[in-house]
Amino acid sequence: MIRTLLAAAGLGAALCIAPLTNAAAPAAADTPKRGGILTFMIPADAPPSFDGHRETTYATVHAVAPFYSVLIRINPDNPSSTTDFVCDLCTEMPTPTDGGKTYTFKIREGVTFHDGSPLTAADVAASWQEIIHPREGMSSARESYFIMVDKVEASDATTVVFRLKFATNAFLPSLADPFAWIYKKEILDKDPRWFEKNIMGSGPFKFAGYEIGQSIKGVRNPDYYHKGRPYLDGFIGIFAAKQAVRVDAIRADRAAVEFRGLPPSARDELVRELGDQITVQTSDWNCGNLVTPNHKRKPFDDVRVRRALALAIDSWHGAPALAKIATVHTVAGIVFPGSPLAATKEELQTLAGFWPDIGKSREEAKRLLKEAGAEGLKFELMNRNVDQPYKYVATWLIDEWSKVGLQVTQRVLPTGPFFDALRHGTFDVTVDFNCQSVVNPLMDIGKFLPHSVYAENYGNYDDEKEIALYQALLHETDTVKQRSMIREFEKYVLDTQVHMLMTPWWNRIIPARSYVKGWKISPSHYLNQDLANVWLDK
Amino acid sequence: MVDLTPPCASAVDTAAESPRPSREGIIGFCRRQPLGTVGLVLVLVMAVAGLSAEWIAPYNPTSNDFAAMTEPPSWAHLMGTDQFGRDLFSRIVFGARTALIVGFSCAIIGGGAGLVLGVASAYFGGRLDLVLQRVMDVVMAFPLIIMALAVIAIFGSGVYNVIVAITIPLIPRCARVVRSSALAIREVPYIDAARACGFGHTRIILRHMVPNVLAPFLIMLTAFVGQAILAEASLSYLGLGVQEPTAAWGLMLQGGAEEYASTAPWIAIFPGLAIALTVFGFSLFGDALRDALDPKLRDR
Numbered sequence: 001m002i003r004t005l006l007a008a009a010g011l012g013a014a015l016c017i018a019p020l021t022n023a024a025a026p027a028a029a030d031t032p033k034r035g036g037i038l039t040f041m042i043p044a045d046a047p048p049s050f051d052g053h054r055e056t057t058y059a060t061v062h063a064v065a066p067f068y069s070v071l072i073r074i075n076p077d078n079p080s081s082t083t084d085f086v087c088d089l090c091t092e093m094p095t096p097t098d099g100g101k102t103y104t105f106k107i108r109e110g111v112t113f114h115d116g117s118p119l120t121a122a123d124v125a126a127s128w129q130e131i132i133h134p135r136e137g138m139s140s141a142r143e144s145y146f147i148m149v150d151k152v153e154a155s156d157a158t159t160v161v162f163r164l165k166f167a168t169n170a171f172l173p174s175l176a177d178p179f180a181w182i183y184k185k186e187i188l189d190k191d192p193r194w195f196e197k198n199i200m201g202s203g204p205f206k207f208a209g210y211e212i213g214q215s216i217k218g219v220r221n222p223d224y225y226h227k228g229r230p231y232l233d234g235f236i237g238i239f240a241a242k243q244a245v246r247v248d249a250i251r252a253d254r255a256a257v258e259f260r261g262l263p264p265s266a267r268d269e270l271v272r273e274l275g276d277q278i279t280v281q282t283s284d285w286n287c288g289n290l291v292t293p294n295h296k297r298k299p300f301d302d303v304r305v306r307r308a309l310a311l312a313i314d315s316w317h318g319a320p321a322l323a324k325i326a327t328v329h330t331v332a333g334i335v336f337p338g339s340p341l342a343a344t345k346e347e348l349q350t351l352a353g354f355w356p357d358i359g360k361s362r363e364e365a366k367r368l369l370k371e372a373g374a375e376g377l378k379f380e381l382m383n384r385n386v387d388q389p390y391k392y393v394a395t396w397l398i399d400e401w402s403k404v405g406l407q408v409t410q411r412v413l414p415t416g417p418f419f420d421a422l423r424h425g426t427f428d429v430t431v432d433f434n435c436q437s438v439v440n441p442l443m444d445i446g447k448f449l450p451h452s453v454y455a456e457n458y459g460n461y462d463d464e465k466e467i468a469l470y471q472a473l474l475h476e477t478d479t480v481k482q483r484s485m486i487r488e489f490e491k492y493v494l495d496t497q498v499h500m501l502m503t504p505w506w507n508r509i510i511p512a513r514s515y516v517k518g519w520k521i522s523p524s525h526y527l528n529q530d531l532a533n534v535w536l537d538k
Numbered sequence: 539m540v541d542l543t544p545p546c547a548s549a550v551d552t553a554a555e556s557p558r559p560s561r562e563g564i565i566g567f568c569r570r571q572p573l574g575t576v577g578l579v580l581v582l583v584m585a586v587a588g589l590s591a592e593w594i595a596p597y598n599p600t601s602n603d604f605a606a607m608t609e610p611p612s613w614a615h616l617m618g619t620d621q622f623g624r625d626l627f628s629r630i631v632f633g634a635r636t637a638l639i640v641g642f643s644c645a646i647i648g649g650g651a652g653l654v655l656g657v658a659s660a661y662f663g664g665r666l667d668l669v670l671q672r673v674m675d676v677v678m679a680f681p682l683i684i685m686a687l688a689v690i691a692i693f694g695s696g697v698y699n700v701i702v703a704i705t706i707p708l709i710p711r712c713a714r715v716v717r718s719s720a721l722a723i724r725e726v727p728y729i730d731a732a733r734a735c736g737f738g739h740t741r742i743i744l745r746h747m748v749p750n751v752l753a754p755f756l757i758m759l760t761a762f763v764g765q766a767i768l769a770e771a772s773l774s775y776l777g778l779g780v781q782e783p784t785a786a787w788g789l790m791l792q793g794g795a796e797e798y799a800s801t802a803p804w805i806a807i808f809p810g811l812a813i814a815l816t817v818f819g820f821s822l823f824g825d826a827l828r829d830a831l832d833p834k835l836r837d838r
Contacts, residue, residue: 243797244797244799263797265797265798265801318604321607391782395602395783398600398783399783409696409784410783412777413695417694
């Protein structure tokens with residue numbers, strides 16, 4: 001009933017992307033077994049903090065999500081769907097009222113935090129308040145996803161109401177954000193930064209220990225409100241930034257899985273050596289590297305130069321080759337490939353950077369560079385010190401640009417200095433990224449909006465026309481019209497202004513020890529990580 | 539015109555001349571130092587490769603060829619190709635240039651600065667010596683690679699920053715050795731004679747002291763080239779040195795070499811061999827040079 005309603009409402013962007021995943025899911029006949037400790041690898045040195053409201057990285061969500069509850073989430077048994085949302089802390093998915101501007105959630109009774117105190121609607125509302133309208137001095141990485149929300153309030157101990165400024169299909173998918181953890185109001189009121197360094201939730205696992213740069217441990221929460229879950233006695237997440245270490249750990253069965261994604265070479269190596277002891281799940285990934293020119297630096301303030309950068313790239317031939325060595329796969333525009341709102345190949349081929357004839361495209365690039373007085377331009381491409389796929393994509397791009405006479409060097413920075421340089425605009429052109437959780441194109445394309453609207457846009461441009469196009473799109477609830485408007489927005493961003501350049505979308509490959517059951521891949525490495533459904537067939 | 543040169547000048551200058559190395563020439567060196575000759579050959583091969591990379595390398599070292607990804611060694615690609623289809627032989631040849639630039643720049647700048655500081659410290663002594671040596675102690679307390687990592691963390695990666703990062707820790711190592719030699723020379727009679735003749739500090743240092751510490755200095759210089767190449771490779775391996783798509787041996791050992799160690803081992807083997815042979819070559823050549831320049835060892 002609810003699904004039908006949501007689909008009828010358009011539900012954002014989020015229409016069915018069903019066959020995108022190729023999951024070797026456990027057979028339905030598999031009966032979950034209780035017990036055991038899941039050991040998994042986390043491809044990072046350490047999470048920047050434990051606060052999901054503030055952070056955007058898998059290093060935080062993989063390590064900490066099992067300790068927390070959320071209001072709603074993508075169905076853990078069907079995580080590749082973009083419409084199948086289910087309650088976690090609520091009792092029933094709500095039917096919007098007031099012309100789609102009011103959503104009322106009933107909160108489960110009897111839920112307790114790990115310290116034994118009851119979880120009420122006040123805790124839920126306070127947590128969402130911090131996410132949507134953070135108090136002064138606090139930051140919320142997802143504030144911009146909720147520009148449609150007017151206020152959130154707890155009308156009684158078991159009811160939370162979200163009141164919107166305008167009806168939009170993008171709201172409900174945004175609400176299923178996997179970082180939107182429910183914190184205890186009492187602690188938030190005393191010290192809103194407490195959750196940066198401490199963990200206390202109501203999720204399937206209780207915090208059992210953290211060794212900086214080494215591991216994080218959780219033990220089963222016997223009072224978990226989803227009865228019978230979790231199946232595991234506990235988990236250990238081991239931090240290891242080096243891919244070789246993580247692959248070796250899985251090969252030697254010191255760890256069972258890594259949830260972010262490994263490149264094809266690692267998959268092939270593990271499958272070859274371990275045979276049926278390894279199960280591989282793959283999915284298109286709601287994540288991609290972008291190229292962002294700094295519009296405040298000459299000559300990248302000139303659209304001809306930005307357009308030439310795009311025209312030099314041959315994604316159609318590059319993507320299949322890169323897919324053999326890196327975690328990238330699909331050529332697409334600004335919308336997650338496979339979404340009904342994504343551009344078709346024919347539509348894409350009209351945009352700069354996607355022309356079918358690469359020779360013609362590069363000739364045009366050379367002409368534009370000459371016209372702009374930027375022939376043989378030398379510049380520095382800034383990049384993040386992450387192999388997969390950042391450095392692979394950059395190496396490919398630099399060679400592509402060399403084919404129109406551009407001379408590009410690369411400056412690779414560790415994650416901290418990389419973000420610092422992005423925020424301060426100390427770069428010519430940078431490898432950027434747009435990784436989202438729930439596939440929600442209307443929100444996901446926010447990345448392309450100017451910094452004044454979307455805090456994590458680093459192009460240093462203002463564009464009123466672009467904002468107006470987006471606002472109209474956001475307020476449109478008819479999916480057919482949305483599709484047409486999103487094409488207009490896409491053409492403006494990628495072809496007319498070339499604010500940013502696309503590179504092939506990522507491909508998520510998760511090889512896991514075959515005894516790991518109950519975990520299903522999704523199009524995001526942020527989703528479905530509370531581990532409540534995971535069990536070990538040992 | 540009045541000649542202001544003190545009458546004792548030429549005699550002192552003559553006395554100050556260091557014992558010159560044997561003039562036996564290259565053939566004699568080869569005969570007396572076979573291992574050193576092997577080292578010299580390795581160094582020369584690397585130098586020739588680096589200097590004439592454009593003519594030797596059959597392919598553009600940064601050009602991807604997706605039709606030839608991870609191909610094993612063949613006549614078309616003598617050392618095979620990497621995961622981007624780039625010819626490994628061409629990248630190793632161009633990588634020699636990166637190694638040469640980094641190795642010699644670090645050795646010459648670091649060694650030169652160490653020479654100046656070491657001799658000045660020994661010659662002037664007193665507080666200057668005390669302060670300089672304590673500074674050297676502090677810098678030397680950190681292993682070379684740790685110090686280089688710290689410098690890279692401050693200045694960022696890239697060829698020039700790598701040179702700075704490796705040069706800084708080399709300075710005290712050179713200065714310390716040079717100072718110990720210079721201290722002995724400072725006490726010899728011709729230095730006193732030069733002072734008595736009224737020579738300036740610059741003349742005494744450059745004319746009478748520096749030539750006499752050149753032998754250990756040159757030996758150190760060869761060792762420094764090897765150390766610098768190894769340090770550059772280590773930094774690049776850690777992702778902190780030279781960046782893609784620049785051809786550099788340490789960088790070639792990173793990423794693809796790890797990922798394809800079992801399926802395409804040539805990606806790791808050849809750059810590893812290049813680093814090992816070059817460092818080995820500089821070590822052998824440095825040892826031989828020491829033997830050739832040390833009068834005690836020369837006639838053994």
